[in-house]
Amino acid sequence: MYKKRVIKETIYFHLYISPWLLGFLIFTLWPIIQSLYISLTDWEMQLNKYPKFIGISNYRNLLFNDELFWISLKNTIYYAFGSVPLGLILALILALLLNQKLRGITIFRTIFYLPSVISGVAVALLWVWIFNPNFGIVNVILAKLGLPTPGWFGDPEWAMPALIIMSFWGVGGSMLIFLAGLQGIPTEFYEAAEIDGANLWSKFRHITLPMLSPTILFNLVMGIIGSFQVFTNVYIMTSGGPGTATLVYVLYLFQNAFLYFKMGYASAMAWILFVIILILTLLVIKSSAFWVYYETEVKK
Amino acid sequence: MKKKIIKIIIGYLLLIPFAILFLIPFLWSISTALKPLDQVFLFPPKWIPDPVMWDNFIIGWRSVPFGRFFLNTTIITVLAVLGTVLSSSIVAYGFARLESFDKNILFIILLSTMMLPGQVTMIPIYILFKNLGWLNTFFPLIIPSWFGGGAFNIFLFRQFFLTIPKEFDDAAKVDGAGYFDIFWEIILPLSKPVLITITIFSFIYHWNDFLNPLIYLNKMEKFTIAVGLRYFQNAYQATYINLMMAVSLIALAPVLVIFLLAQRFFIKGIVLSGLKG
Structure with missing residues (x-):
């Protein structure tokens, strides 16, 4: 009797998760195996019908013979290092400002959060116009302040900074997660510190930052993963130019796959991207032992 | 003072x-x-x-078939969101409430798929849909959502379902309710915050999605708003910036409206589901 119930529940469990299980097999596991194989083949889909096995040649060519691969990787790292740390600092500042008891604070929260949900082509088009070298609002303001007015997307030096600046408009997501983290810090901690005569900075340094460090870790990892996969903005705003100044990794991968239809080569790029993201994530998580502080440690 | x-x-x-x-x-x-x-x-x-x-706004709207693009995007988004919400919640119910010998290992597999960048599976999936003859159809943009609706959504639903006391299930069982009754009559109605959160995020994702429509749709009558805007950009951007901004704002309008209407619920949803997992 007991056994029959267990068997029944096991069957029902698999029935209920079957949409995901099937999806996993069809859209994840099988594609992973195929992708690994395709990455070891020469397959220009427009020319030959079937992939031709060539071993690790794609990987070797990428790493040793393809200048654009390295340029795209370098550009992506530039983008990630520019947008992630500064973006996190901005998100934290905004979250701290929102964590005050002020009338109308939800209006400010909406204003800061809104841009992060409306990503996509329309937003990219908007920012092309904002950064227009002659009539865009950024250069209008810079000119008014008597500052130099760069060519932004027309200038290889300034195209990437423009993309990075634009990314700051979308920090609302991390900001909201920081805000949730801040609201989870017990107020008694601050009250106790105030009794000890702590000032604003030392409260931030010794209570807020350590208590928030798991949230920082989460946002950092998500930020790195996201920034390595940046695509739509670059595709719409610069197409990788001027020259190769903003040719980022996923854009180059996309070009190989869907412009030149070099499926083997693009698949190899995808696997290298996976390894890079994996290593970076593991490094960050490993390093977190030194700077992330978990509440449970105190309670012991 | x-x-x-x-x-x-x-x-x-x-x-x-x-x-x-x-x-x-x-x-x-x-x-x-x-x-x-x-x-x-x-x-x-x-x-x-x-x-x-x-x-x-009228001139921009009429300059390319934006009405068509809007309709296409709406069809894709509605069907994909429906698939995401239904399938991810039902899978999450399985993980939250039912027992099986292989549950833990399957859940770990589910979580680890979140680590995999989409670019790895993008090409084989494209080839699969191409072989099925689904290029220039909406199927590639809708069907995958009906198969679990994304690991992260399953995870969010599961986290929320776990906070619902199991006594509710037991009481219903005494009354003769089956698993599906419990899921449909008790668990889902109690999960409004996370339901709204996932619906809205999924809506925004599919409405804004550019890469997938770009890959799968290349006939103008199949374009979504995102791809249609790109088409408009190539055709008119250099001169008609004012029209460009007008149509961009039209494209953003549905997302803005939904966000402003529902933000109270789903900001709460984010905070609740937060990082506690």
Whole structure:
């Protein structure tokens, strides 16, 4: 009797998760195996019908013979290092400002959060116009302040900074997660510190930052993963130019796959991207032992 | 008391400049969208257009088949969101409430798929849909959502379901309810915050999605808004910036409206589901 119930529940469990299980097999596991194989083949889909096995040649060519691969990787790292740390600092500042008891604070929260949900082509088009070298609002303001007015997307030096600046408009997501983290810090901690005569900075340094460090870790990892996969903005705003100044990794991968239809080569790029993201994530998580502080440690 | 007032003033003094910075892009695009073309290229620019060109929205809308694109995007988004919400919640129910010998290992597999960048599976999935003859159809943009609706959504639903007391299930069982009754009549109605959160995020994702429509749709009558805007950009951007801004704003409107209507619920949803997992 007991056994029959267990068997029944096991069957029902698999029935209920079957949409995901099937999806996993069809859209994840099988594609992973195929992708690994395709990455070891020469397959220009427009020319030959079937992939031709060539071993690790794609990987070797990428790493040793393809200048654009390295340029795209370098550009992506530039983008990630520019947008992630500064973006996190901005998100934290905004979250701290929102964590005050002020009338109308939800209006400010909406204003800061809104841009992060409306990503996509329309937003990219908007920012092309904002950064227009002659009539865009950024250069209008810079000119008014008597500052130099760069060519932004027309200038290889300034195209990437423009993309990075634009990314700051979308920090609302991390900001909201920081805000949730801040609201989870017990107020008694601050009250106790105030009794000890702590000032604003030392409260931030010794209570807020350590208590928030798991949230920082989460946002950092998500930020790195996201920034390595940046695509739509670059595709719409610069197409990788001027020259190769903003040719980022996923854009180059996309070009190989869907412009030149070099499926083997693009698949190899995808696997290298996976390894890079994996290593970076593991490094960050490993390093977190030194700077992330978990509440449970105190309670012991 | 005086100290408190100073604190409030400083609070606003810090918030307002940031708010202005975050609003400028919106204001700039609205201002541009309402200008006659000769006022777009003025230096220094005028913020308030004169005359106000409401017609820009109509002209922009009619210049390419945006009505068609809107309809396409709506069909894709509605069906994909429906698939995401239904399938991810039902899978999450399995993980939250049912027992099986292989549950833990399957859950670990589910979580680890979140680590995999989409680019790895993108090409084989493209080839699969191509072989099925589904290029230039909406199927590649809808069907995958019905198979679990994404690991992260399953995870969010599961986390929320776990907070619902199991006594509710037991009481229903005594009354003769089956697993599906419990899921449909008890668990889902109690999960409104996470339901709304996932619906909205999924809506925004599919509405804004650019890469997938770009890959799978290349006939104009199949375009979504995102791809249609790209088409418009290539055709008109150099000159008709005002129309460009007008159609961009039209494309953003549904997301803005839904966000503003539902933000109270789903900001709570984010905070609740938060990072506790």
